[in-house]
Amino acid sequence: MTAATASAKNALLTWPRPASPEPAGQPLLEFRQVSKIYGTGTAAMRALDGVDLRISPGEFVAVMGPSGSGKSTAMNILGCLDTPSAGSYLFRGVAVETLSHDQRARLRRHYLGFVFQGFNLLNRTSALENVELPLIYRRAPRAERHARARAALAQVGLTGWEGHTPGELSGGQQQRVAIARAIVTEPSLLLADEPTGNLDTARSHEVMELLVGLNRDQGITVLMVTHEAEMAAYAHRIIHFRDGRVADDGRAGGPV
């Protein structure tokens, strides 16, 4: 490992994040011949087969593909929840597969935000406490935690709903709480796994507007899995997966 990558790695794992902006010209994420193989021998299944991919800071990317195409596997690796079987995944120039379990957890804590299809909020826990959760793991002091969680909820238009539990909120509101939880840490990358999958059309468009706004105004890179072309149309770029490979990677003109 060179001195440069070592210092990049250290910078990645320390908190607070270095004040430097996202490195210009350099991709935020890069897949170099990434393969993921489940099982061994004849039963081996190639979920990803030598994928090359570069995503620059500030992009809004939609990931599409039928089930079994490898898009979920790619998202797990991009989210640093999993590592490639072969090839390399670089996050801000650091090879994620060389990081330990705990180091990847710290990377998620400092740079990533997750939004899931099923919202995945803690039930019987207020919206405010749900949004605070990542800050607790980041050991933010109480006052700061409250202030930032309130600000994040305000950003998703939920001022006044802080004390409500998920059971008392509609699906659209729950997903907005989940988005607030994902952005409360000011992540570099927001990973959204079918964020509108459980919502009706009107709520879906609201959530998409919110994501577009976060991408445009705060420069958060958004990576979103969806199977609805209507939602994918909000992105700048659409990547299609098929049989573990990138089948199509094209610019898209969003309706915005």
Add this chain to the structure above:
Amino acid sequence: MLWNALLLAFREIRRNVLRSFLTILGVVIGVASVIVMVTLGNGATRAVATQIESMGSNLLMIRKGQHMGPGQTSSAPAFDLEDTVALERDIPAIKSLAPSATDSITAVVGNASWATSVNGTDNRFFSVRNWTLERGRLFSASELSGGRAACVIGATVRKELFGPQDPLGSNLRLKQISCEVIGLLVGKGQSSMGFDQDDLVVMPLRTFQRRIAGNQDVTLIQVSIRDGESTERAKTDIERLLRERRKVAAGEQDNFSVRDMKEVATMLTGTTEVLTTLLSAVAAVSLLVGGIGIMNIMLVSVTERTREIGIRLAIGALEREVLMQFLVEAVTLSSLGGVLGILLALGASIGLADMLKVPFVFNGGIVLTAFLFSAAVGVIFGYFPARRAARLDPIEALRRE
């Protein structure tokens, strides 16, 4: 990290108040029963010790035969007054002694009757056994030597036979004799062992021998030893003297027994202590069962919260943070159970001690031990579920519905 884990654990407990309460119920009961058993056991031991002390300190009881159990007859000859004179003269360690003869007799006053223990003795009896007069007087010299029918009664006899009336000057019928009440004894209090010291009638020895027993026997000699003298030594001296006087051949067993009340006290308190330990051990098992209850619920909780653990791991919780959260949750739950158990035990002990008429003896040591033990139960039984939670794969956990 610990503070964080505590914060998360408290939020979790608050989210599931009912389940948390049911989880710790086992520990609550376990801790409470251990403390109650030990507290009541200590109280019983204290009660026995106090009662024996109230019978008189440095007290030796000399009886004929070898056993002191009730209903046991012995062919050994009784003592007589000569023996008591010899004891007092030859053994300087003896401060005072009281010869007595006793029998269980039904006393009658008007329509009321009460079976009590009648003790024929003299005035020395009161000092040897630490009795004090509430009112009235002790026996006069003429009553003692003349074998007059005069008696001093204990608090229980007074209550049962006379009720609110003043017994002084009234007559008490014992078998064929009518006996004037001349003195009332200060009560020593009911004992926990079912043996009431205040249930007695005292009359002159001569009266008892002539008019009740019909013989010259002295069946019991109660001896008090001078302060600073060895009870052991005095006991040996008494035994030697009595063997000689009663012509017990060398190598033969004593045909009398000398009991040191301290010995009896040690024996009785020893018994209650053994019982306390035994009952506490049984109670401790219930604490263990309570711990298994916590483990059970924690395991269920880990399975139930798999998805939630997945979320925590995804948003950047470290394995050891999840481990710590679940461990702290278990320890917090079990310690909470310990605290509730202690409060419950203190309430129950005070109530039960009052009901069973034993003193309430607060034992800080056992309270602390029980609390620490309950916390330890949390660590031991919480570790396995916590490790299981921490080792979950976030991808798998998130996929779980």
